[in-house]
Amino acid sequence: MAPSKAPDSSRRSDRSRRAIHDAALALVTEVGYRRTTIEGIAARAGVGKQTIYRWWPSKAAVLMDAFLDLAGRAAEDAGAGAGAGDTGEPAPGIPDTGDLVADLKLVLRATVDELNDPALEAPTRALTAEGIVDAKLGAAFVHKLLDPQLALYVTRLRAAQEAGDVRADVDPRIALELLIGPLMHRWLLRTLPLTHAYADEIVDYAVGGLAPRT
Template structure:
């Protein structure tokens, strides 16, 4: 229905302010449609056609911008992450604060992650994509490389800074240590073994930070 409003009729080079705004609107509508659809029907049954119909754009608009369903979805998730970072008031490149208090900083981040995992708008599509990555190694690798590793690097940076500040033992490997925080959270989220609460996030941080600190 919004076909005429979208930038379908423009060439990609016609970057007038109006067409840029319309492209941006279409892109956002496509992201939202892709995330909603994959959350509702799962990865396998999400199609480019379905995303286009829901976004109110022609499917050629999607094919022009992305080579595959996996590409649209991964980009939609990257965008979701950027928006979540902005909503937290942080700049997207450094979402883990460094106040000098490692435990307090990690509690803040893990509590925000808990809130995100409990948010149906994040939970449903993320769960669908994660499940598909579990059984599809190629998609899983893209998921890890494009979505997960950039987040994990923020933990590596924060833990490395804490190590330099003497709050983490010199022999601790930050790439392993970060998994003491994200591993349990993800385990509880994906397998739904027990409720994800702020108190749980706090306990994880207390137990693990103590294990990393010098005596």
């Protein structure tokens, strides 16, 4: 009789982590952040709560990791769907077709779709709200998720400056706030629908102010 194989502990850990991530995201969507508990996440994931505490210090930390994992998977799926010519590899960052307005509209429309996606909306709102009262969580949210995304805008706007499409005296880090700020303001306050048409208008207004003066 062939000897039995020892269980693969790393694979088991990966399965447990994914189950915990999925449970945390599902509960936040279903019952909200306040009513989500470590005990509830453990029960939903089919693990002991000590397993969760071994890897994370709090439910906020669980949700942060779960959201980063979800965002990473969504980015991979989007990149795989878009492709990048004959290489088959996704093009990183914001597209640079030479048309700044078209490129920014493409990205802001995708951001609108993400913010309107029920699977992403609830955890994003939870982390945004909790980050306001929990400075450590807020800093981690900015460092791990927002800063890498905002850096893509800086890179694209600097390329536009080099091409002469944006004034040389414009600070890209401030300029990107003209694009992201209004979008997030409407999303957070839920005052009006978040649409592709609104994203297009933001780009038109912002780029009009960034363009070289003639």
